[in-house]
Amino acid sequence: MSERIPIKEIPAVKVHQPDASKHENAYTPRSRIYVRAVEGTLETFRRFFGLIFLGVFALIPWIQYNSNQAVLLDIDAQRFNIFGLTLWPQDLTLLAWILIISAFALFFVTTFAGRVWCGFMCPQTTWTFIYIWFEEQIEGARNKRIKLDQRKMDFDKFWRKSLKHFAWVTVALLTSLTFVGYFTPIDKLFIDFFTFNVGFWAGFSVIFFTVCTYGNAGWMREIMCTHICPYARFQSAMFDKDTFTVAYNPTRGEKRGPRSRKTSYEEIKQKGIGDCIDCNLCVQVCPTGIDIRNGLQYECINCGACVDACNGVMEKMNYPKGLISFTSEHELAGGKTKIVRPKLIGYALVLTVMISLLVVEMMTRIPLDVDVIRDRNALYRETNEGLIENVYTLKVLNKSQNQQTYQIEVVGLEGNKYIGLDKVTVAGGEVLNLPISIAIDPYALNETVTEFKFKVSSIDNIEESVQVSETSKFIYR
Template sequence: MSERIPVKVISPVKVHRPDSDKHDNHYTPRSRIYVRAVSGALENFRRFFGLLFLGAFALLPWLQFNGQQAILLDIGSQRFNIFALTLWPQDLTLLAWIFIVAAFALFFITTFAGRVWCGFMCPQTTWTYIYTWFEEKIEGSRHQRIKLDERKMNADKFWRKFLKHFAWVAVALLTSLTFVGYFTPIDLLFVDFFTFSSGFWASSSVCFFTLCTYGNAGWMREIMCTHICPYARFQSAMFDKDTFTVAYNAKRGEHRGPRARKNTQEQNQQQGLGDCIDCNLCVQVCPTGIDIRNGLQYECINCGACVDACNGVMEKMNYPKGLISFTSETELAGGTTKIFRPKLIGYAVVLVLMTGLLVLEIMTRVPLELDVIRDRNSLYRETNEGLIENVYTLKVLNKSQQDQSYRISVAGLDGVQFIGDNLVHVAGGEVLNWPVSLAIDPNKLSDTVSEVKFKVELINDPLNTIEVQQATKFLYPDL
């Protein structure tokens, strides 16, 4: 117990702040962020992914499959149609597998490349950039927007603000209608909503999500990423020294400061200057308003806007690109990034395993379900022929999207008679309640409670052998 715990002395990190005498101070957390437009390879890549997922989001609910909406998550009917797959509440485990696979895919990507989901594919980021695009087209560049907000209200400022918010609301409304269209027939939703004939829940949902989209992408923006989204808080648990993140090479960039453009790197080094000219563009293009030169921060969403901005400056200065880049802590320290490392391999193995189990669950899923409910009014009754009769209701669930025919049979009790039609037809995605009775001579019963099995088998498709069984009890207490 007398052994002392060794203490490691860590030097404090020097935080570089933009010089307030040289730059306007619009980057504090409580100030509005005026994002500057940027162009470059990563920006083009981000726009491509944004348009790809935005197009998929907008088009998928309009697709038709077998004469109906291909993707319809009908909560009221407790039925999710996803092309040829129909999910019911009984398929909750399948939905759980889907969420587990999505979670481990996110963990794997984050461990490898940081918060690229936030920067390139997150809906909040995508819609924020859409709103920023309308802002730039209507109100002008970053500098023009700052000057516009500083001006007193006049006719020019009023119509620009009005047009901007009108565009924001229009985008939010179309987004909301499309989103709600995943849960109700989208073609009828558009017609009913604009003719004021939609139901209460559909109209309320559209208005609610319109308000959410308008508020999140128009007003809250980076607040959603820095204060509300939990992903920013627990992402560090998945980071390691070999994770690729947007980072500033301080060894190469410091000391920062202005210099003559004609100076060579050697001349700058003689003056004690690094490659960073302290232009502050990396801060101006950041959608969360941080200074990447201060090191890794949880607000960074790895969108790469600062990389494109810095590369543009380096190109104009005839310096090598990459002062700000997607790199790892190991590379910044002069080492080599280890791609194949235990943590990443572990996530990959679990992801592959979970994906395999999900595929297996889908492939082995039986598109038929049977539930047997005994008559609760009487345990049994005697027929005129002296037979003992039990009454049941069979709930036959056709999980497929095609109409099917089934044969019902019973087994497990010698001499039992099946009373009722044993051939049934069930429409696709429907539940059939089918009353049947079982009767038997009491002399053939050896116990007051006997087990019987109902079997339902598909008969209209000879290529598919589908059958389900459900055990129940046959009662005769007076035996």
């Protein structure tokens, strides 16, 4: 064992520090991004799409259904009213199904078209672009905003900054009031808030979400996408070589560099120069401040702003469009994108099955729930007539939004004497606690514990009658 194991000496690894002079315009988390305005097909579609969802978000709480707020997620009352559907804590499985389906829908869309949710539908992106629009209208275009920030404070700068932040706070406040209006009656909320009569928790929620919206869309912006949102971190697990993402075509674009517009496209190709003129507009319009020419990056939210900017430059240069486009890795390598593939089919099948199960569960859902609670003070007692009596409390939950009348019957306990109301009326979305007693001759009981059922049936509409049976126990000795 005296022989030494031969060791190969490895030279010390030389660490190459980045050259700061070559990266003076590189993005860092602390730098300020001045987003340049862009026009184009994708930008028009994104604005149209965003306005639709913004309008839906703002209008839904104001819609009335049966003289009530159509969508009211009342946490205090522990019930969610969604038009004609009322969900209770007992219906948590429905909510779980909806959340799972939403997650798989997101996975399906991401596998097919990348992070289009982030670029076109995410509230963070939508509100950020709204705030940027106010910046452009009040402070001017990108270059004017840069110069304004570099300037010392004067009256012009003061009123522009003040007006901008006032607009931001106003948008944040309206957003917060609308959001809180999903959880408390919105018409009363607006009146109470502006008359200073709002309750503590409603007022606190409005102020809290106002600050969050103002901070996220006004100040944090891309930091939410690049450092806080977890979706940017695990999105790569859903990507494959056929996923459509915003990408730069280096084969066509390199070698990049400026050139005269008078030089024809044929002359450029003969000299071996790429289509990219290195104008950096793709960087200036990016809300996260990245250079798409460096390849796929987790900061990219697939908003397509760089696509419109590049297509505009290509059009002015009389070059073919599509140097930056929604494409796949296979297509960039010269192949064809496979739209139908096992991964996408798998997501689609799972999504279809889950949606079908949700529909079946909602169609078979019974708008009535009954719970039986035995008296905990005494298992049984003997009446003056010599009968054995058990005391119960029936909790009858009317899950519908209309008043219902119910008939209560005892099934499976022969010779019983029912003491209490056997017909009750319960308002829509309400719970009725009904104390009742059941007495029986002890000679009619063969066991110390006898199982039976409470049968509760609606009697208002025989054709659409619903009934629920709940098992309980009658105890003697």
